[in-house]
Amino acid sequence: MPRLGIGDLAKPPKRLRPSRVLLKENTDRPFEAKEEVVQEAHMRAKLLRQSADKHPETIDPEAALGLAKRLSSRPRMGPHCLCDPRLMRRIRNRVGGWLWHLVDKYGGPVCTVTLVPRGWAFTPDELQCVDPNKLLNRLRTDLLRCAPNSGKGWAIYFLHGEFQTAQGAYPMHVHGVAGGAMVKAVDALRKRKNYASTRKKGQDNTQRVVQSQKPLTNLPEPLTYLLKSYWPKKWKGYVSGVDTERRSRDHGRIPEPYHSQYLLWLDQWELKDITLLMGVRVGKKGFILTGQK
Numbered sequence: 001m002p003r004l005g006i007g008d009l010a011k012p013p014k015r016l017r018p019s020r021v022l023l024k025e026n027t028d029r030p031f032e033a034k035e036e037v038v039q040e041a042h043m044r045a046k047l048l049r050q051s052a053d054k055h056p057e058t059i060d061p062e063a064a065l066g067l068a069k070r071l072s073s074r075p076r077m078g079p080h081c082l083c084d085p086r087l088m089r090r091i092r093n094r095v096g097g098w099l100w101h102l103v104d105k106y107g108g109p110v111c112t113v114t115l116v117p118r119g120w121a122f123t124p125d126e127l128q129c130v131d132p133n134k135l136l137n138r139l140r141t142d143l144l145r146c147a148p149n150s151g152k153g154w155a156i157y158f159l160h161g162e163f164q165t166a167q168g169a170y171p172m173h174v175h176g177v178a179g180g181a182m183v184k185a186v187d188a189l190r191k192r193k194n195y196a197s198t199r200k201k202g203q204d205n206t207q208r209v210v211q212s213q214k215p216l217t218n219l220p221e222p223l224t225y226l227l228k229s230y231w232p233k234k235w236k237g238y239v240s241g242v243d244t245e246r247r248s249r250d251h252g253r254i255p256e257p258y259h260s261q262y263l264l265w266l267d268q269w270e271l272k273d274i275t276l277l278m279g280v281r282v283g284k285k286g287f288i289l290t291g292q293k
Contacts, residue, residue, distance in 0.1 A: 175228075
């Protein structure tokens with residue numbers, strides 16, 4: 001019998017479902033409501049149809065119209081769910097719930113992580129040739145090289161991206177959670193060339209390793225942040241009178257046709273393709289650690 005994958009996660013108990021807990025508590029960054037994801041699905045379908053008509057030289061009209069049709073129909077769970085916000089809500093509920101269960105029961109050190117490796121920014125023309133599995137396998141290799149004993153820990157990472165309007169590029173990164181020896185492995189990445197940050201004037205000052213330093217609180221909120229159902233637009237560059245780069249914090253929608261381009265790229269992949277599991281596997285009742293503390 002084949003081993004279960006990340007896409008096979010069962011529904012967590014109701015007490016562990018972020019949609020019930022976060023919406024009930026009305027936090028500052030609540031879990032998306034059902035009405036919101038339905039509206040977003042229809043908006044994406046509308047924009048895909050418009051881009052198919054206005055930008056046939058940039059995107060594949062047939063693929064765009066096919067995806068638009070799926071987004072306008074009744075959602076059905078399947079391998080290609082990443083572009084449908086209605087299905088991603090279900091997936092985020094399952095992933096976030098079982099991550100909550102894992103972190104809550106784990107007795108060792110745990111941290112949330114954002115990693116922004118150099119060389120992971122792609123132009124619109126390059127995007128369609130990007131294989132997320134290759135990016136994540138490269139990250140796996142880097143982590144294992146950083147800490148020989150990292151096999152005694154565990155980590156779960158999800159690929160994410162954005163569109164930088166000034167550069168006209170899609171930088172990618174990962175959000176994740178690490179436990180045990182993997183916490184030190186993440187910290188050791190800072191010494192590697194592709195993860196070292198620089199603060200020199202005129203150079204990219206992106207912080208490439210962001211690691212929480214305090215025990216996680218307000219669960220499951222920091223864990224639902226790790227897997228998102230959208231890519232935002234961002235602005236990054238220099239402003240008059242300031243020597244260092246500035247970065248916008250708003251999460252607006254990517255302009256067309258770049259928004260449709262990213263959706264069509266993402267639609268080629270499954271959840272397992274944008275997920276990196278290290279020292280952990282999927283069981284019938286959530287995540288199971290295969291490493292040691």
